[in-house]
Amino acid sequence: MSSPFPLLRLPGVVLCEVFKSLSIGEKIKLSLCSKRISSQINNARLYSQKVIVDLDILRKKIRVHSKNDEDSFEIFAITDSGNTLNSKSDQFLVTCDVVRDTSISIGTTFLSVIRHLLKMFQCKFSTSIDFNYMRFYQSTTSELFDSQLTFKTLTIPINGSTDQKMVFNQISNKFGLVENLRILFFPDPGFRPVFPSWPQNISIWSSSWFTWNIF
Amino acid sequence: MTSPASSSEVKYLIESSEGNTFDVSGAALRQSNTFNAMFLNIGADGPIPFTDYNEATLKKVFEYCEHSVNEENYSGPKHQDDLSKWDLNFFNEMDQKMFIDVINASNFLDIERLTSYCCERIARMLRGKNTQEMIKVITLPTAEELEAKQKVEEKKAAAAKKVAEKAAETAEKTETLEELPVQQLVQTTRNKLTRKYLSFSNE
Incomplete structure (x- = not known):
């Protein structure tokens, strides 16, 4: 043939x-x-x-x-x-x-x-979000979340800057679409995250200050 | 013989698109889910008409079914490398047209094993190739090729038109009596008179 x-x-x-x-x-x-x-x-x-x-x-x-x-x-x-x-x-x-x-x-x-x-x-x-280059992530992650697409793993490092807080609060209500959420906190960022919706699994790294009381 | 198949000895008559009939064993036919759904329990009164497919294609398909009657039950697609020597020969001796006919017939008759092997064979044509190589393997005219083809066709049509016009012109000229030599003029007149005579006598 x-x-x-x-x-x-x-x-x-x-x-x-x-x-x-x-x-x-x-x-x-x-x-x-x-x-x-x-x-x-x-x-x-x-x-x-x-x-x-x-x-x-x-x-x-x-x-x-x-x-x-x-x-x-x-x-x-x-x-x-x-x-x-x-x-x-x-x-x-x-x-x-x-x-x-x-x-x-x-x-x-x-x-x-x-x-x-x-x-x-x-x-x-x-994906792993780098907040230092947030503007590069914003359009992509927002569209994926807006389209109700599911994330296998989402990694977010947080150091407590104003921009990061704002973005975190923007995407946190979509955490229900995430299977494994990894949050990497820098030493006490002075930021208390709020979880309007929960991922299936959550792992928080480098966060000795992060206790049950925060939830 | 066309009765409900309870043993593999039962033979069925199959009718092809040419109107020819031939025998196929019940055991071979039972590999076709379409046959099972339509005729297995009720039997067939006369030849089973698979008249969308020609005799050669149907014979090829049922040759495969007859061969695989004794093989273990089908359990999902097999990799091409696992095919037996007989299977490979079966596929290799087919030309492209026959291969496509066999796929279509196998798909209609819903013979899972054969359809699956055919698909694996097509997938193999594409395996390990980049997009450019894939385009060469499958028939896909590019935009430029389509344009070139259209241009060639337009040229051909224009040339054909010219030839037709020239032919018409020549015919017209030959009909003009003044331009004909005397002998030809006599012949043409004779032909015309003969035609006239024939038309009168027909009336």
């Missing part, structure tokens, strides 16, 4: 089975071949793998992997200067390495990549 294979002429059920046989990376690469293939993959989303999407927002890297980590694929930003942060914009310029020279683009921002993945897979997210 050396001539090109007419994949899209197969019945939908068969296509779905073919997609199931592909790894995470193969499916992402295939989704970039054409819009029609992409939409066929999206149609089969409910039968697709459940994946965990690790967002490394500072390094502009997205790692998509299975629960047991046997299957994984990385999407990373391509920058000319080598700088990972784009100081002129609040958006991260993320491009999938496989996107170049193909007929369909995954998008240029972190969120557009996430949206592309959300159409293909049943995703849970994992």
Whole structure:
């Protein structure tokens, strides 16, 4: 069978089975071949793998992997200067390495990549927020929370600055969407967190001053 | 023979799109969930019409079913590397058209094992390839190719139109008596008279 294979002429059920046989990376690469293939993959989303999407927002890297980590694929930003942060914009310029020279683009921002993945897979997210670069996280995390998407792990370090308090209070009412919340407190930040909604698991690190009374 | 299948000895008659019929054992047919749902308990009165598929395709599908009758019960998709020599030969001897026909028939007949192996075979074509290589493996015309194809077709259509116009022009010219040499003029007139005579005699 050396001539090109007419994949899209197969019945939908068969296509779905073919997609199931592909790894995470193969499916992402295939989704970039054409819009029609992409939409066929999206149609089969409910039968697709459940994946965990690790967002490394500072390094502009997205790692998509299975629960047991046997299957994984990385999407990373391509920058000319080598700088990972784009100081002129609040958006991260993320491009999938496989996107170049193909007929369909995954998008240029972190969120557009996430949206592309959300159409293909049943995703849970994992990320570690760095409050020093909060403006880079704000749009991404807010949109994910606003879309009621669930987080496998969310790590938040807190040192008590006004900005951090404000952001913490903004996202704390969505903690019900988080499976594992990790809070890393710096020595007495002078901040008493309020939990309007609770994650499934919570672990608080470096917090000898943090007692039951705070809850 | 077309009666409810209780033993593997029972044979069923299958009718293909060409109207041809052939025998398939009950044991082989029972691998088809579609058959099980439609005919297993009630039996079939006459040949079972699978007339959307040609004889060669159906024979190929049931050849697989006959072969896998004695294999252990199907338990989920198998990796291509686990396929037996017979299975590999079965797939290798098919051309692309036959392969697609077999997938479609297997999908309609709901033969899980065969459909699953076919899908694994297609997945294997894409495995380990980047997007550009995948595009080469599957039939996907790019925008440029579509544009180029359209241009070629337009050119062809224009050329065909020109040829047709030229032909019409030539025909018109040959019909003009003044331009014909004497011998040809005699011949043309004779032909015309013959045609006229024939049309009169027909009336």
